[in-house]
Amino acid sequence: xxxxVHTHVVPEKLPDFAGRxxxxxxxxxxxxxxxxxxxxxxxxxxxxxxxxxxSASRRLEDMRGEGVERQVLSPMPNLFSYWxxxxxxxxxxxxxxxxxxxxxxxxxxxxxxxxxxxxxxPDLAARELAPIRQMGLLGVEIGTxxxxxxxxxxxxxxxxxxxxxxxxPIFIHxxxxxxxxxxxGPRLLENLIGFPQENTLAAATLxxxxxxxxxPGLRVLxxxxxxxxxxxxxxxxxxxxxxxxxxxxxxxxxxxxFYFDTLFFDAPGIGLxxxxxxxxxxxxxxxxxxxxxxxxxxxxxxxxxxxxxSAIQAIHAGSCLEFLGL
Amino acid sequence: xxxxVHTHVVPEKLPDFAGRxxxxxxxxxxxxxxxxxxxxxxxxxxxxxxxxxxSASRRLEDMRGEGVERQVLSPMPNLFSYWxxxxxxxxxxxxxxxxxxxxxxxxxxxxxxxxxxxxxxPDLAARELAPIRQMGLLGVEIGTxxxxxxxxxxxxxxxxxxxxxxxxPIFIHxxxxxxxxxxxGPRLLENLIGFPQENTLAAATLxxxxxxxxxPGLRVLxxxxxxxxxxxxxxxxxxxxxxxxxxxxxxxxxxxxFYFDTLFFDAPGIGLxxxxxxxxxxxxxxxxxxxxxxxxxxxxxxxxxxxxxSAIQAIHAGSCLEFLGL
Numbered sequence: 001x002x003x004x005v006h007t008h009v010v011p012e013k014l015p016d017f018a019g020r021x022x023x024x025x026x027x028x029x030x031x032x033x034x035x036x037x038x039x040x041x042x043x044x045x046x047x048x049x050x051x052x053x054x055s056a057s058r059r060l061e062d063m064r065g066e067g068v069e070r071q072v073l074s075p076m077p078n079l080f081s082y083w084x085x086x087x088x089x090x091x092x093x094x095x096x097x098x099x100x101x102x103x104x105x106x107x108x109x110x111x112x113x114x115x116x117x118x119x120x121x122p123d124l125a126a127r128e129l130a131p132i133r134q135m136g137l138l139g140v141e142i143g144t145x146x147x148x149x150x151x152x153x154x155x156x157x158x159x160x161x162x163x164x165x166x167x168x169p170i171f172i173h174x175x176x177x178x179x180x181x182x183x184x185g186p187r188l189l190e191n192l193i194g195f196p197q198e199n200t201l202a203a204a205t206l207x208x209x210x211x212x213x214x215x216p217g218l219r220v221l222x223x224x225x226x227x228x229x230x231x232x233x234x235x236x237x238x239x240x241x242x243x244x245x246x247x248x249x250x251x252x253x254x255x256x257x258f259y260f261d262t263l264f265f266d267a268p269g270i271g272l273x274x275x276x277x278x279x280x281x282x283x284x285x286x287x288x289x290x291x292x293x294x295x296x297x298x299x300x301x302x303x304x305x306x307x308x309x310s311a312i313q314a315i316h317a318g319s320c321l322e323f324l325g326l
Numbered sequence: 327x328x329x330x331v332h333t334h335v336v337p338e339k340l341p342d343f344a345g346r347x348x349x350x351x352x353x354x355x356x357x358x359x360x361x362x363x364x365x366x367x368x369x370x371x372x373x374x375x376x377x378x379x380x381s382a383s384r385r386l387e388d389m390r391g392e393g394v395e396r397q398v399l400s401p402m403p404n405l406f407s408y409w410x411x412x413x414x415x416x417x418x419x420x421x422x423x424x425x426x427x428x429x430x431x432x433x434x435x436x437x438x439x440x441x442x443x444x445x446x447x448p449d450l451a452a453r454e455l456a457p458i459r460q461m462g463l464l465g466v467e468i469g470t471x472x473x474x475x476x477x478x479x480x481x482x483x484x485x486x487x488x489x490x491x492x493x494x495p496i497f498i499h500x501x502x503x504x505x506x507x508x509x510x511g512p513r514l515l516e517n518l519i520g521f522p523q524e525n526t527l528a529a530a531t532l533x534x535x536x537x538x539x540x541x542p543g544l545r546v547l548x549x550x551x552x553x554x555x556x557x558x559x560x561x562x563x564x565x566x567x568x569x570x571x572x573x574x575x576x577x578x579x580x581x582x583x584f585y586f587d588t589l590f591f592d593a594p595g596i597g598l599x600x601x602x603x604x605x606x607x608x609x610x611x612x613x614x615x616x617x618x619x620x621x622x623x624x625x626x627x628x629x630x631x632x633x634x635x636s637a638i639q640a641i642h643a644g645s646c647l648e649f650l651g652l
Contacts, residue, residue, distance in 0.1 A: 145508065152510035178505045182471065182527060184478035185534030186572040192565040193530045196558045197523055201508060204519045208511030224561070228554015232522045234592030235550070239518040242617050246512040266560030268601045275594045291568050 001069045003112075003320045004297040005171075006223060006261045006285025008076040010039060010053035011099040020088045027079055039078070046078060052289035056103050060110060062288070066296035071288070072320065073100050074114040074141040077175040082146050086121035090128065093117055101135040112324060113137040114171055119146045122155055126162035138324050139169035144198035148178060151202055152209025164215040169323050173223040174198035191292070196227030203229040203258065204236060212254040213247060221259040221323055223285070225269055230260075230276045259323045261285025262315065265294060267303040274304075279311035283319040327395045328642045329438075330623040331497075331649070332549060332587045332611025334402040336365060336379035337425040346414045353405055365404070372404060378615035382429050386436060388615070392622035397614065398646065399426050400440040400467040403501040408472050412447035416454065419444055427461040438650060439463040440497055445472045448481055452488035464650050465495035465545075470524035474504060477528050478535025490541040495649050499549045500524035517618070522553030529555040529584065530562060538580040539573060547585040547649055549611070551595055556586075556602045585649045587611025588641065591620060593629040600630075605637035609645040 010029075017026035027046070030038040037053075038045045052058045059071065075096050081089045097115035104113040115132040117125035117140050132140060140163070145151065151172070163170055177194025199222050206212055206220065222229065236251035247254070255277065262270045263285050273282045286297035294300065301307075301315060336355075343352035353372070356364040363379075364371045378384050385397065401422050407415045423441035430439040441458040443451035443466050458466060466489070471477065477498070489496055503509075503520025525548050532538055532546065548555065562577035573580070581603065588596045589611050599608045612623035620626065627633075627641060 148508075150508040150510045178508065179527070182474070182476040182504065182531065183534070184476045184531045185536075186570055188565055188570050188572065189531075189534055192562050193527065193534070193558060196554060196561060197526065200523060200526075200554055201505070201519065205508065205510045205515075208509070208515055208519070210511075225557065228522060228526055228557050231551065231554050231557060231590060231592075231595045231598070232519060234590055234595065235522060236518050238591040238618055238620075239514055244512055244514050246514065264557060264560055265564040266557075268598055269557045269560065271601075272557070272594055272598045275597075292564055294564075 002067055002284060002298055002316045003070045003072065004068050004286050004288060005072045005221065005283045005320045005323070006263060007071045007073060007288040008053070008290065009073045009100050009103065010049055010076045010079065011096065012037070012051070012054040015092065015095050017088065017092060021085045022083065022088070025083065026081065026092065041078065050289065054099070056107055056111070059289070060107065063110070068297055070110055070112065072112045072114060072324070073103060074171055074173070075100070075116045077141070077143055077173045080116055080119070080143055080175065082118070082120045082143065084118075086118045086124050089118035089120065090124060093128070097132055097135060097137060101137055104136055114139050114141045116141055119143070119156070119159065122159040126159045129162050129166055129168055133166065133168060139163075139171065141171040141173055143175035144172055144202040145176060145178070148176070150205050150209065152205040152211050157211065157214060160211055160215045160218055164218040167325050169219040169221065169325060171221045171223070172199070172202050174227070195224050199224050199227030200229045200232055203227075204232055207251050207254045208236065208246065210247065217257065219257045219259065219323055219325070221261065221283075223261060223263065225262060225264045225273055226258070226260045230272050233276070259283060259319060262298070262301050263287060263294060265300060267300045270301055271304050274307070274311065279307070279314040280319050280322065282315050283323065284316060328393060328610060328624055329396045329398065329646045330394050330612050330614060331398045331547065331609045331646045332589060333397045333399060333614040334379070334616065335399045335426050335429065336375055336402045336405065337422065338363070338377070338380040341418065341421050343414065343418060347411045348409065348414070351409065352407065352418065367404065376615065380425075382433055382437070385615070386433065389436065394623055396436055396438065398438045398440060398650070399429060400497055400499070401426070401442045403467070403469055403499045406442055406445070406469055406501065408444070408446045408469065410444075412444045412450050415444035415446065416450060419454070423458060423461060423463060427463055430462055440465050440467045442467055445469070445482070445485065448485040452485045455488050455492055455494055459492065459494060465489075465497065467497040467499055469501035470498055470528040471502060471504070474502070476531055476535065478531040478537050483537065483540060486537055486541045486544055490544040493651050495545040495547065495651060497547045497549070498525070498528050500553070521550050525550050525553030526555045526558055529553075530558055533577050533580045534562065534572065536573065543583065545583045545585065545649055545651070547587065547609075549587055549589065551588060551590045551599055552584070552586045556598050559602070585609060585645060588624070588627050589613060589620060591626060593626045596627055597630050600633070600637065605633070605640040606645050606648065608641050609649065610642060
């Protein structure tokens with residue numbers, strides 16, 4: 001059995017929020033034909049997508065073709081809309097979550113679902129967690145920053161405390177990187193360089209900012225293999241050892257509930273994750289159905305020599321089930 | 327033989343630049359006793375250092391004690407002073423370079439030297455390269471950004487072209503990271519998280535910004551193992567393959583003259599560098615004599631199992647000699 005933890009959904013139709021604050025900033029679908037649609041954001045085509053984004057049957061067909069037994073469905077991160085009025089983002093999120101929950105209900109053996117929350121209002125986001133679970137979703141996906149604010153900002157702590165209390169897993173997905181003025185090259189670098197940098201920063205600061213010290217049971221999955229985090233963590237330890245004990249314990253002692261997908265597009269990076277964190281903290285994730293995705297899911301994992309069966313089974317399914325709390 | 331490529335010098339005395347533009351921003355030494363000094367920047371103690379920073383005999387004693395045959399000397403990056411008037415930074419750099427050159431002349435079998443340049447004025451910096459070589463220094467150390475500007479900004483190209491023409495190696499050292507408002511935790515994170523992020527960005531954008539396309543023979547060494555670069559490069563390739571061919575060739579085809587030190591404080595990270603780039607692109611670097619350094623140099627490399635003698639010899643000395651052009 002292979003589970004793909006990193007797959008995104010965009011509903012075929014989005015609610016008309018043009019009359020709400022923000023107007024055309026709300027994502028809207030502009031269909032090209034029955035199978036393709038432009039996602040319009042701020043009057044511009046943000047991305048052209050196919051019905052793989054919303055059609056369960058198209059997804060199941062692809063899954064059969066690529067040997068994927070189950071997918072974890074999560075919103076395309078640009079749907080998060082943290083910039084909106086919290087109440088509006090809540091309404092928008094409930095629509096998205098309802099669409100994902102409906103896909104899960106229709107194919108409960110093939111799909112698990114994660115929702116989204118209006119994290120710009122941490123208390124509102126915390127209160128929405130229990131209803132999200134009641135809808136049949138297992139956890140939530142959030143961005144690596146919220147309108148440029150660090151996830152380790154103390155204002156987000158009530159949200160993480162509630163997620164820990166409910167035992168709901170959090171998928172932390174790179175979004176809207178900072179420092180783009182230094183990304184010399186095409187706009188695409190915001191994704192190619194910016195996303196790994198975002199993941200690195202989110203993982204490192206959840207530790208350094210004391211979030212994990214406060215919420216040791218919180219299960220968090222980092223997209224894109226956690227970016228460069230596996231290479232940065234030993235430096236955090238060395239700084240703690242030699243310069244300043246900025247936490248009660250060594251930084252690397254806080255990663256027991258950190259999980260990482262395999263989305264490096266490269267076998268050696270996956271090997272490093274396994275070596276540093278163990279196979280039961282690593283799981284296949286492909287970014288299906290977007291163009292940059294790994295296809296078939298698990299392709300680069302399969303290139304790794306020397307893994308035993310139990311490690312492969314963990315990365316294919318067991319780690320993901322543990323992360324999801326199943 | 328073991329060469330430590332990543333060691334820094336601070337002269338015992340610095341020239342009095344208080345009367346120049348910038349005033350107290352110029353680093354100044356405030357001695358505590360014969361063996362210790364505060365480095366004052368902007369009227370504050372930036373760092374307290376020992377005579378290991380300037381005393382050849384102290385360094386040679388440490389090298390004997392730790393099995394280091396040679397050190398590559400480079401300025402402490404905070405001496406770069408890119409914020410200054412270019413002519414002033416040139417004068418300051420010439421003083422620093424002179425001090426390092428004197429140490430090399432006194433112990434030519436034990437020290438190699440790298441200088442610094444006023445990179446805020448790329449033409450002035452380019453013109454200074456030949457004189458630096460004439461002083462007996464082999465190349466230069468520069469920051470990962472220049473007053474917040476990307477090294478891949480086209481304005482720096484004349485400098486890289488001149489360095490390539492002269493065959494002078496460039497050590498790119500992390501400095502003054504951006505995005506620090508998201509470094510939730512102690513000030514020290516600017517070093518612990520910010521430095522690896524800086525190295526990642528510098529290495530990735532020298533490729534994406536076309537610098538290496540223009541200067542394929544340029545030899546560049548990245549500090550701190552290049553940060554997360556080894557984990558980001560395959561994503562650059564995947565974006566190029568699937569989304570936009572933003573360079574004539576695959577991004578990973580531009581790394582033939584990239585070098586990395588081993589300064590991860592961790593064996594698996596070093597293993598990843600060797601696997602991705604080969605032992606002849608990796609060399610021991612310790613950040614001597616600063617508190618966070620790896621001691622003894624090569625400690626984590628020695629923990630790596632399965633390296634053959636030729637790989638170890640390359641990482642201990644051969645890669646560094648190749649980088650230096652010797």
